Amino acid sequence: MSTATDLNRPAAPPAFQEINSARRFKNRLATILVAGTFVLALAPLVWLLITVLAKGFQYVLNADWWQKSLAGLTSRQFGGGVYHAIIGTLFQGLICAVIAVPIAVLVAVYLVEYGKRSRLAKAVTFTVDILSGVPSIVAALFIYALCITTFGMPRSAFAVSLALVLLMIPVVVRTTEELLKIVPDELREAAYALGVPKWKTIVKIVIPTAMSGIITGISLAIARVMGETAPVLVLVGYTTFINYDPFGGSMASLPLLMTSERLTTNEVGEARVWGAAVTLILIITVFNLLGSLISRLTSLKTK
Amino acid sequence: MITRPGDKIFKALTVGSGVFVVAMIALIGIFLLIQAIPSLADNQANFLFGRDWDADPEGGLAFGVLDLLLVTVFSAVFALVIAMPISLGIALFLTQYAPRRLARPFAYLVDLLAAVPSIIYGLWGAYVLAPALAPISTWLNENLGFIPLFAEGSSNLAIGQTIFTAGIVLAVMLLPIITAISREVFDRTPPMQIEGALALGATKWEVVRTTVLPFGRAGYISASMLGLGRALGETIAVLIILSSTTSHFSFTLFDGGDTIASKIARAAQEFNDPRGAGAYIAAGLVLFVLTFVVNAFARSIVAGHKEYE
Numbered sequence: 036m037s038t039a040t041d042l043n044r045p046a047a048p049p050a051f052q053e054i055n056s057a058r059r060f061k062n063r064l065a066t067i068l069v070a071g072t073f074v075l076a077l078a079p080l081v082w083l084l085i086t087v088l089a090k091g092f093q094y095v096l097n098a099d100w101w102q103k104s105l106a107g108l109t110s111r112q113f114g115g116g117v118y119h120a121i122i123g124t125l126f127q128g129l130i131c132a133v134i135a136v137p138i139a140v141l142v143a144v145y146l147v148e149y150g151k152r153s154r155l156a157k158a159v160t161f162t163v164d165i166l167s168g169v170p171s172i173v174a175a176l177f178i179y180a181l182c183i184t185t186f187g188m189p190r191s192a193f194a195v196s197l198a199l200v201l202l203m204i205p206v207v208v209r210t211t212e213e214l215l216k217i218v219p220d221e222l223r224e225a226a227y228a229l230g231v232p233k234w235k236t237i238v239k240i241v242i243p244t245a246m247s248g249i250i251t252g253i254s255l256a257i258a259r260v261m262g263e264t265a266p267v268l269v270l271v272g273y274t275t276f277i278n279y280d281p282f283g284g285s286m287a288s289l290p291l292l293m294t295s296e297r298l299t300t301n302e303v304g305e306a307r308v309w310g311a312a313v314t315l316i317l318i319i320t321v322f323n324l325l326g327s328l329i330s331r332l333t334s335l336k337t338k
Numbered sequence: 339m340i341t342r343p344g345d346k347i348f349k350a351l352t353v354g355s356g357v358f359v360v361a362m363i364a365l366i367g368i369f370l371l372i373q374a375i376p377s378l379a380d381n382q383a384n385f386l387f388g389r390d391w392d393a394d395p396e397g398g399l400a401f402g403v404l405d406l407l408l409v410t411v412f413s414a415v416f417a418l419v420i421a422m423p424i425s426l427g428i429a430l431f432l433t434q435y436a437p438r439r440l441a442r443p444f445a446y447l448v449d450l451l452a453a454v455p456s457i458i459y460g461l462w463g464a465y466v467l468a469p470a471l472a473p474i475s476t477w478l479n480e481n482l483g484f485i486p487l488f489a490e491g492s493s494n495l496a497i498g499q500t501i502f503t504a505g506i507v508l509a510v511m512l513l514p515i516i517t518a519i520s521r522e523v524f525d526r527t528p529p530m531q532i533e534g535a536l537a538l539g540a541t542k543w544e545v546v547r548t549t550v551l552p553f554g555r556a557g558y559i560s561a562s563m564l565g566l567g568r569a570l571g572e573t574i575a576v577l578i579i580l581s582s583t584t585s586h587f588s589f590t591l592f593d594g595g596d597t598i599a600s601k602i603a604r605a606a607q608e609f610n611d612p613r614g615a616g617a618y619i620a621a622g623l624v625l626f627v628l629t630f631v632v633n634a635f636a637r638s639i640v641a642g643h644k645e646y647e
Contacts, residue, residue, distance in 0.1 A: 065543035072427025145352035168633035170571020234348030262455025264574035269606040
C-alpha cells in the first residue's frame with residue numbers, strides 16, 4: 036500500500052517558521068495600522084458633524100426657520116427662514132423620483148425577468164454602470180444642452196429634476212435588480228402553474244414581494260439626489276421667494292441657497308449657510324431613517 | 339406558459355426602458371457634441387493643448403482645456419493616493435479584524451460618510467479644514483519646498499484654499515466608495531484558503547497577505563478606479579474649496595485653480611450666450627469621456643474576474 040510509504044516519509048518542513056518576535060511584531064503592527072485606518076476615517080465624519088451642528092443648530096431651533104422664506108430681507112438682516120428652499124429641495128427630489136422610479140423598476144424587471152444573458156441585457160447593465168459614474172455636472176450640462184438650448188425650455192426646477200433622474204436611475208436599478216433576484220423562483224412557478232400570465236406574476240407577485248426593499252432603495256436614492264448641487268447651479272436660478280411652480284421661474288433649494296448665500300461674506304450669510312446645512316442633513320437623515328424603518332418593518336425573510 | 343396581449347405590452351415596456359437607458363448614454367455624448375461644435379469651430383486657441391480659458395464671446399472665443407484637465411487629474415490622483423491605503427485598511431478591518439457582531443455597525447458608520455452631501459464636505463473643507471491644515475502645509479512648503487510637489491503655489495497657505503486641501507476632502511469622500519466594494523470582495527475570499535493558511539501556522543497578518551489580498555486585488559483596484567472616476571467629476575466641494583486663480587497650474591499641491599467640473603459650475607449662472615456656454619459644454623464633454631473611460635476600465639477589471647460575481 037502506498038499510504039504506508041507516505042507515512043514513512045519524513046514530514047515536510049512547515050511552510051511558516053516558528054512564531055518569532057519579528058513575525059509577532061509585524062502582526063501587531065498590521066493590526067494597529069488596520070484598526071488605525073478605521074479610526075482615521077471616522078475622525079473627519081465626527082469633526083464635520085460637530086462643526087455643522089455647532090455652527091448651525093441654533094438657527095433651526097427657531098420656528099420661523101421652518102415656516103418663513105427670506106423674501107424681503109436684505110443680506111444684512113437676520114430673520115426669516117428657509118421654507119422656500121425646503122420646498123424646492125423636496126419638490127425637485129420627489130418630481131425626480133416620480134419620473135425615475137418607474138423607468139428604473141422596469142429596467143430592473145427587464146434585466147431579471149426577460150433579459151437574462153442577452154446582448155441587450157449586457158448593454159443595459161454596462162450602461163447602468165457607466166451612468167452611475169457620470170458626474171452630476173455632466174448630467175446637468177446634458178439637460179442644459181437638451182432642454183434649454185435645443186428645446187428652448189426656461190431654466191426651472193423641472194429641468195433640475197430631469198438631471199437628477201439621470202443620477203437616480205442607476206441607483207434604483209441596482210437595488211431593485213438585487214431584490215428581484217432574491218425573490219424565490221418557486222413563487223413564480225406557482226403562479227405560472229395556476230395559469231397566471233407572466234406580466235401579472237411580475238406585477239402582482241414578484242414586485243410586491245420585493246416592495247419593501249424597493250421602497251427603501253428609493254428613499255435612500257431620494258436622500259442622495261436632494262443633496263446634489265451641480266444641477267441646481269446650472270439649471271435653475273436662486274430666489275428668496277417661495278415658488279410652488281416647478282415649471283417656471285427661479286426656485287431655491289437648500290444646496291442652492293447655501294452656494295448663493297455663501298457669497299455674502301458676513302455673519303448673516305454665514306448663519307444662513309450653516310443653518311441650511313443642518314436642515315439639509317436633517318432632511319436627508321429623515322429619508323434615510325424612513326428607508327431603514329420601512330425595510331425593518333416589512334422586510335422579506337431570506338435565509 | 340400562457341402569453342396574452344398584456345404580456346406583450348408589459349415586455350415591450352421593460353425592453354423599451356432598457357433601450358431608453360442605453361440610448362441615454364449615447365444621447366449625452368451626442369448632445370454635448372452638437373452643442374460644443376459651433377463654439378469649437380469659433381475657438382481661436384488650441385482646445386486640447388491651450389492653457390488659457392476665455393469663453394467670453396465678446397472679442398472672440400479662445401479657450402483651451404489643458405490647464406483645467408491637469409488640475410482635475412492632479413487633484414483626483416492626489417486624493418486617490420491618500421484614499422487607497424486607508425480604504426484598504428478599513429476594508430480589511432471590517433472583514434478580517436473587527437469582531438463579527440460589530441462589523442455591521444462599523445460598516446454602517448463608514449457608509450455614513452457617503453450620505454453626507456458633497457456641498458457640506460465643501461463648506462467644512464473650505465472654512466474648517468483649510469485653516470487647520472495651514473501649519474502642515476506651511477511646514478511642508480518650508481522644509482520640502484525643493485520638491486516641486488510642495489513648491490510655492492498660487493494660493494495663500496494661511497487660508498489654505500489649495501489642491502492640497504481639496505485633495506484631502508476628496509479622499510474622505512472616496513473612502514466609503516472604495517471601502518464598500520473592497521469589503522464585498524474581501525468577504526468572498528474562499529474560507530478554505532484562509533483556514534489552510536491558518537493550519538500552516540500563519541499569523542493573522544500572514545493570512546491576510548497570502549490569501550485575502552491576492553484574492554481581492556483585482557476588485558480593490560477596480561474599486562479604486564471607480565473612486566477615481568468619482569473624484570474627477572466632483573464639482574461643488576472643489577468649487578468651494580479651491581481659490582480661483584488666473585495663473586497657470588504649476589504642478590504643486592499649493593496651487594489654487596479650477597477643475598473642469600468646478601470651472602463649469604462657477605460659470606453656469608451666466609450661461610446666456612450659446613457660444614460661451616458651448617465652450618463649457620466642450621469642457622464637459624472632455625470630462626464625460628474621461629470618466630467614461632475610467633469607469634469602463636474599472637468595470638472591465640471586475641468582468642475579467644468571474645469569481646466576484
